[in-house]
Structure formats: C-alpha cells, structure tokens
Amino acid sequence: MTALLSIRDLSVRYRRDGVAAVKGISLDVGGGERLAVIGESGSGKSTLALAIAGLLPGGAKIGGRVDWFLPESAGAKASLSVLPDISPSRGEIGSSVAGLLFATSKIGEGRDHELISPLEGEMSGRTEGGATERRPSEIGIAQTPHLGRDIGFVFQDPSASLDPVMPVGKQIAEVAHTHLGLDWPQSLARATTLLERVHLPDPQAILRAYPHQLSGGQKQRVAIAAAIAAGPKLLIADEATSALDTIVQAEIVTLISRLVAEDGMTLLFISHDIALAAALADRIGVLRHGELVELGETRQIIEEPRHPYTRSLVDAHLGLDAKPLLDRQGASA
Amino acid sequence: MTVLTVSNLTKRYHRGGKPFAAVDDVSFEIGPAETLALAGPSGSGKSTIARLVLRLIEPDAGRIDFESADFLALSGAALRARRARLQMVFQDPLAAFNPRATVARVLDDPLRIHDIASRTERPRRIAALLERVGLDAGLAARAIHEISGGQRQRVAIARAIATRPSLIVLDEAVSALDVSVRGQILELLLDLQRQERIAYLFISHDLGVIRAVAHRVIVLDAGRIAECGDARAVVANPQSAIGKALVAAMPRLNRNRP
Numbered sequence: 001m002t003a004l005l006s007i008r009d010l011s012v013r014y015r016r017d018g019v020a021a022v023k024g025i026s027l028d029v030g031g032g033e034r035l036a037v038i039g040e041s042g043s044g045k046s047t048l049a050l051a052i053a054g055l056l057p058g059g060a061k062i063g064g065r066v067d068w069f070l071p072e073s074a075g076a077k078a079s080l081s082v083l084p085d086i087s088p089s090r091g092e093i094g095s096s097v098a099g100l101l102f103a104t105s106k107i108g109e110g111r112d113h114e115l116i117s118p119l120e121g122e123m124s125g126r127t128e129g130g131a132t133e134r135r136p137s138e139i140g141i142a143q144t145p146h147l148g149r150d151i152g153f154v155f156q157d158p159s160a161s162l163d164p165v166m167p168v169g170k171q172i173a174e175v176a177h178t179h180l181g182l183d184w185p186q187s188l189a190r191a192t193t194l195l196e197r198v199h200l201p202d203p204q205a206i207l208r209a210y211p212h213q214l215s216g217g218q219k220q221r222v223a224i225a226a227a228i229a230a231g232p233k234l235l236i237a238d239e240a241t242s243a244l245d246t247i248v249q250a251e252i253v254t255l256i257s258r259l260v261a262e263d264g265m266t267l268l269f270i271s272h273d274i275a276l277a278a279a280l281a282d283r284i285g286v287l288r289h290g291e292l293v294e295l296g297e298t299r300q301i302i303e304e305p306r307h308p309y310t311r312s313l314v315d316a317h318l319g320l321d322a323k324p325l326l327d328r329q330g331a332s333a
Numbered sequence: 334m335t336v337l338t339v340s341n342l343t344k345r346y347h348r349g350g351k352p353f354a355a356v357d358d359v360s361f362e363i364g365p366a367e368t369l370a371l372a373g374p375s376g377s378g379k380s381t382i383a384r385l386v387l388r389l390i391e392p393d394a395g396r397i398d399f400e401s402a403d404f405l406a407l408s409g410a411a412l413r414a415r416r417a418r419l420q421m422v423f424q425d426p427l428a429a430f431n432p433r434a435t436v437a438r439v440l441d442d443p444l445r446i447h448d449i450a451s452r453t454e455r456p457r458r459i460a461a462l463l464e465r466v467g468l469d470a471g472l473a474a475r476a477i478h479e480i481s482g483g484q485r486q487r488v489a490i491a492r493a494i495a496t497r498p499s500l501i502v503l504d505e506a507v508s509a510l511d512v513s514v515r516g517q518i519l520e521l522l523l524d525l526q527r528q529e530r531i532a533y534l535f536i537s538h539d540l541g542v543i544r545a546v547a548h549r550v551i552v553l554d555a556g557r558i559a560e561c562g563d564a565r566a567v568v569a570n571p572q573s574a575i576g577k578a579l580v581a582a583m584p585r586l587n588r589n590r591p
Binding site for chain 2: 040041216244245246247248249250251253272273274275276278279302303312313314316317318319320321322324325326
C-alpha cells in the first residue's frame with residue numbers, strides 16, 4: 001500500500017503558552033485505506049483532522065510535517081483562486097496549504113527557510129490572497145492538496161456546515177464548478193447525480209431545497225455529496241454521525257463506506273465511538289491527551305489492545321452483549 | 334404502588350399547517366426504585382414525554398398521577414411542593430446552569446427555594462451533597478464553567494437529589510459524556526437508586542446504555558408505544574419493526590466485517 005500522506009512529529013498548540021493539543025504524532029495514511037482515529041474529548045482527534053485539512057485557525061502553532069503523495073493528475077485545475085469553504089460555520093476560507101509543510105522532490109534549492117518559517121509564524125487560515133502567495137511556487141502543484149478538490153471534509157453538524165440561505169444543489173454544484181472547471185449546467189447536473197448517489201429521494205426537488213427544509217440525516221447526506229463533489233482522494237469525517245440518532249447513524253456509516261469503496265477514496269474517520277470505528281476501519285489509531293498511544297489493525301485494537309488506555313476504552317463500551325451494570329452491582333427493583 | 338402513572342397522554346403540534354401527535358395515547362407506570370427507559374429514533378416523542386411529565390409543557394389529553402396525586406390538577410404552592418419530589422437531569426449541564434454561578438450557588442437554590450435547610454445549615458448540606466456524588470467539597474467555590482463535563486453532570490445530579498426526590502427524569506443525561514466518565518456516572522445513578530429508592534425515567538437513544546441500567550424499556554415510534562417490556566428481553570429479541578431497526582443499527586465491537 002502506497003502512502004497518500006505521511007505525518008511526522010506533528011504538534012499543534014493553539015496558544016503560545018498553551019498545552020499542545022496534538023504532540024509528536026507520526027502516522028502514515030495509505031492510499032485507499034480506511035483509518036479511524038478515536039479518542040475522548042480533548043484527545044486532539046479533531047485537531048489532527050483539521051491539521052491534515054489545513055483548517056487550523058490562524059495563530060495555531062504547528063510543528064512537524066505532513067507530506068502528501070498525490071498523483072499528478074489531481075492537479076488538473078489547480079486553481080490558485082480562493083476556495084469555496086464547505087464549512088461557512090467556521091467563518092473562514094480554508095486554504096489547505098496554510099500551516100503545513102509539503103515536502104516534495106522539488107523542495108530544497110535554498111528554500112528551507114521559507115518552507116520552515118510558516119511553522120513558526122502566525123499562520124492564518126483566512127488570508128485570502130496571502131495563502132496562495134505564500135505557497136512556495138516551486139512546489140509541484142500536484143503535491144499540493146486543496147480542501148474540496150483533494151480533501152473532502154464532513155463535519156459533525158450539517159446545519160452549521162451548510163449555507164442556510166443557499167439551495168443545497170448550488171452548494172454542491174459550486175464545489176464541482178470551482179475544482180473541476182465545469183460550467184454551471186454541468187455542475188448542477190453533477191450535483192443531481194451526487195444527490196442520487198447519497199440516496200436522497202427526488203434529487204430534482206432536493207436540488208432546490210434549503211437546508212432548513214431537510215432533516216438532520218438528509219443534511220448530512222448533502223454535506224457528504226458536497227464533500228465528494230470534486231472526487232477527493234481523501235475523505236475526512238469528523239464525528240460526522242455523532243449528532244444523528246442510531247438508525248440514521250447506521251445509514252450514514254453505510255453510505256460513507258459504500259462511497260469510499262466506489263470512488264477508491266481514502267477515509268479518515270474521526271470518532272469517539274470505538275464500536276463505530278471498528279465497524280468501518282481497517283486500522284484504528286487511539287489518541288489520548290494529544291498523543292497517539294496505539295495504532296494497529298482494527299482486529300488487534302479490539303481483541304488484543306496493547307495499551308492499557310485502549311483496553312479501558314474497549315472495556316467501557318456498553319455493547320448489546322456487555323454484562324449489565326445492574327447485575328454487576330447486584331441491585332434490583 | 335407506583336411513583337408515576339401516565340395514562341393516555343397525548344400532545345399535538347402543528348407541522349406545515351397540519352396537526353400531528355408528538356405523543357399519541359401513551360400510558361405507562363414506574364415503581365419505586367425502578368428505572369424505566371424510553372428508547373426510539375429522533376422525533377419519536379421521548380423528550381416530549383419527559384417535558385410533559387415535568388409539566389414544562391401541558392398535554393392535550395391524558396392524565397399524570399405522581400405519588401398518588403393528580404399531578405396535572407396541581408398549581409401554585411401545591412405544585413411547587415410536589416415538584417421537589419420530581420427532579421431532572423438533562424444532557425448538557427452547561428446549558429442547564431448559569432455558567433458563571435458557583436457550584437455552591439447551584440446547590441443552594443433548591444435547598445433555599447424548597448426550604449430544606451436554614452441559611453446557616455446550607456453550607457454543610459452542600460458539602461454533604463457534593464460528597465454524596467463523589468466530588469470534593471472544595472469544589473463548591475468553583476464556577477460551573479471551570480469544572481469538567483463529568484464534574485458538571487455530578488453537580489446536576491447533586492442538585493437533583495438535594496430535594497429528596499422519588500423520581501428523576503434523565504433526558505440523555507450521559508449521552509455527551511466520554512465513555513470512561515459515562516460508566517462512573519451510571520454507577521453513581523445506580524448507587525443512589527439503591528440507597529435512596531429513587532425511580533428513573535431514563536431517556537436515551539443508546540440501547541447499550543439502556544440495557545446496562547434499565548429494568549424495563551418502552552420503544553417509541555412516531556409518538557406511540559411500539560413495544561414495552563424487560564429491557565434485556567426487548568434488546569435481545571425486539572418484536573416491533575422500530576425495535577428491530579434500533580437493535581440492528583447498534584454498532585458492535587465484535588462484528589464480522591463484510
């Protein structure tokens with residue numbers, strides 16, 4: 001399995017004097033693999049996802065490196081323009097380049113200072129022109145991932161990640177228009193196809209619907225359609241099913257699983273739920289207090305966890321075959 | 334003898350100009366020290382039932398008997414007095430409390446409002462309540478926003494038991510907690526139930542949690558009771574379509590990958 005991206009010694013601090021949200025993480029994500037990263041609140045799992053997507057807020061201190069190995073064809077339309085953010089709630093235009101170091105064969109040639117400096121300085125995720133200007137021009141475009149084009153990101157709350165005053169069809173079409181260079185009729189046709197692919201009934205009607213007219217599960221399907229509209233290599237789902245009820249969650253997990261398989265995407269699945277991760281992933285990484293305490297094949301993590309913390313997570317899972325607490329306590333009504 | 338008897342409860346709302354029943358002819362009862370769980374998908378009426386039982390909203394039809402009194406007929410001082418015996422813990426304690434209030438203030442309110450302890454006696458009562466829920470008494474001076482989510486939910490439980498209730502409505506009370514904290518809070522709830530004979534109306538979307546702590550479960554679908562029975566029996570062998578769907582949707586740790 002060839003790596004799609006390689007993370008080395010990644011550390012993120014949100015404040016100068018703050019505790020590192022993520023520290024010293026090294027991790028390879030293979031092309032086409034399904035990797036789950038699990039952890040409790042504050043473990044750094046979302047920070048890791050945001051760092052990979054280049055979505056960390058300005059002011060975050062980032063150390064280490066993330067190297068991408070994207071095929072040349074991915075850069076067909078390497079728009080240097082500002083990318084439409086699939087997450088207006090974050091209130092920023094995402095530039096996938098900001099704050100990350102992209103090593104390629106073309107790095108070198110005395111540009112070390114320029115490449116390293118972003119890690120020290122204030123990296124702003126919202127500089128509109130700045131981010132593109134800052135991108136070292138000699139780095140091959142094919143190796144420079146773009147959020148939306150190379151990375152699809154699905155957030156927990158679809159109500160916050162969709163624009164409330166724009167028809168959902170337009171929000172999906174916009175991604176195809178920007179990253180694939182399609183004209184509007186083509187983009188809208190693609191949006192219709194995507195709505196069918198995420199199994200929304202009556203795509204023609206949904207195309208013109210506004211987010212508030214859809215249920216939570218339907219909105220998350222729309223967010224997934226937008227995330228995959230440009231055919232990204234990597235799909236990041238950050239607690240993408242946590243706000244949904246169990247039945248809808250299972251449907252969305254099945255949908256993600258199928259789309260990833262059909263399109264040959266790599267999946268990074270961020271979750272607090274070890275059982276959900278086990279259902280979906282080939283490998284599971286366990287984060288605790290910003291550190292990767294264990295990484296292994298799903299079967300090994302679940303059946304033979306090596307780290308005591310992983311074991312405690314497995315033990316704390318209240319599955320349908322767990323011994324009821326009522327019995328453990330010997331209490332009865 | 335029951336703590337709570339709900340008979341033919343109905344609550345209608347309007348959606349898109351058309352009336353629909355969020356809760357439709359629901360009847361159940363809860364005994365002392367019993368945990369009755371409400372399960373069901375989003376929109377099945379779980380939280381609406383909780384709010385009806387708490388009289389945060391009024392039903393369109395039906396009857397609620399709490400501690401052998403017609404709860405819907407109570408008002409004024411009689412209702413306030415009875416409410417001390419019926420408490421609640423919600424999913425997000427940060428939303429339930431004034432975040433800038435201290436822990437002591439949050440626990441002082443019910444003791445004062447329900448005239449349970451005198452002003453001089455209250456600090457000692459607050460310390461005892463904190464210890465009862467496994468918190469250090471020194472936490473009393475801290476602000477709600479300063480403490481962790483698990484500690485906050487313990488404070489919410491301490492406030493709920495401050496008035497010696499016979500029934501606590503727990504609406505997704507452990508759903509937002511990390512799994513390690515969740516286990517501890519569930520143990521605390523079971524311990525309190527044993528010691529104080531408190532009944533719980535336990536609302537959760539998670540059948541794994543329900544199976545772990547509830548005696549009986551009601552599975553709701555579109556405001557109606559789809560099935561009802563022993564929690565473990567229902568989860569092991571659901572009879573209704575929605576019960577089967579809920580069980581099938583539960584992620585399992587030891588599954589055979591397709």
